[in-house]
Amino acid sequence: ADAIKEKMLEPLNKQIAMELFAETQYIAIAVYFDTEGLSALASFFYRQAEEEREHAMKFVHYMIEAGATPVIPGLPAPKNGFASAQEAVELALHHEMKVTESINNLVDLAIENKDHATDTFLRWFVTEQVEEVDSMTSLLQVIHHAGPHMMWVENYVRQLAAKA
Numbered sequence: 549a550d551a552i553k554e555k556m557l558e559p560l561n562k563q564i565a566m567e568l569f570a571e572t573q574y575i576a577i578a579v580y581f582d583t584e585g586l587s588a589l590a591s592f593f594y595r596q597a598e599e600e601r602e603h604a605m606k607f608v609h610y611m612i613e614a615g616a617t618p619v620i621p622g623l624p625a626p627k628n629g630f631a632s633a634q635e636a637v638e639l640a641l642h643h644e645m646k647v648t649e650s651i652n653n654l655v656d657l658a659i660e661n662k663d664h665a666t667d668t669f670l671r672w673f674v675t676e677q678v679e680e681v682d683s684m685t686s687l688l689q690v691i692h693h694a695g696p697h698m699m700w701v702e703n704y705v706r707q708l709a710a711k712a
Contacts (some may be wrong), residue, residue: 550612551666552614552615552665552666553661553662553666554613555657555661556654556657556661556663556666557616559653561618561619561621562619562650563607563651563654564618564619565594566598566603566646566647567604567623567647568600568604569623569626570603570647571597571601571694572597572623572625572626572644573606573626573627573639574593574596575597575626575635576627576628576690577630577636577640578590578592578593578594578596578630579628580630580636581593581633584633586701587702588702588705588706589633589701589702589705590705591705591709592687592705592709593640603673606673608620610666610669613617614665616667624699627639632669633698633701634692635645636695637684637687637688637691638688641685644684647680648677648680651673651677654666655667655670687696687704687705690704
């Protein structure tokens with residue numbers, strides 16, 4: 549018997565799409581920072597992109613292990629080019645908030661459908677999203693405080709990377 553309840557399949561596939569879209573969006577944000585000569589911010593977003601791909605793959609592997617067939621989506625184009633660091637990071641924060649809402653809705657649906665396997669699988673993502681939103685919120689605050697002094701932001705991101 550398949551471990552995943554039927555009603556969970558489409559929402560799980562949509563989550564794969566959301567995570568893969570985040571990967572492409574974060575690459576586009578990284579490219580923006582790279583072309584602006586802000587290598588620490590670029591590295592931060594390249595790493596974020598890799599993390600989003602890992603998230604998508606966790607869903608793919610979970611579905612396969614649980615006897616379901618994931619559907620890998622085509623993706624809309626990400627936004628390329630930004631007017632400012634603030635605009636780029638606001639977009640990232642907005643996306644992380646959307647992902648958080650989506651994960652929470654998946655948990656609600658899993659509980660509602662008594663899909664304990666999926667509920668348990670999703671708990672890691674619940675905690676992960678708290679970190680993701682906090683990380684983007686902090687970065688946005690630093691950008692606000694730095695104003696035109698982007699090297700302060702670069703130093704902040706370098707210190708974060710050193711701690712990781």
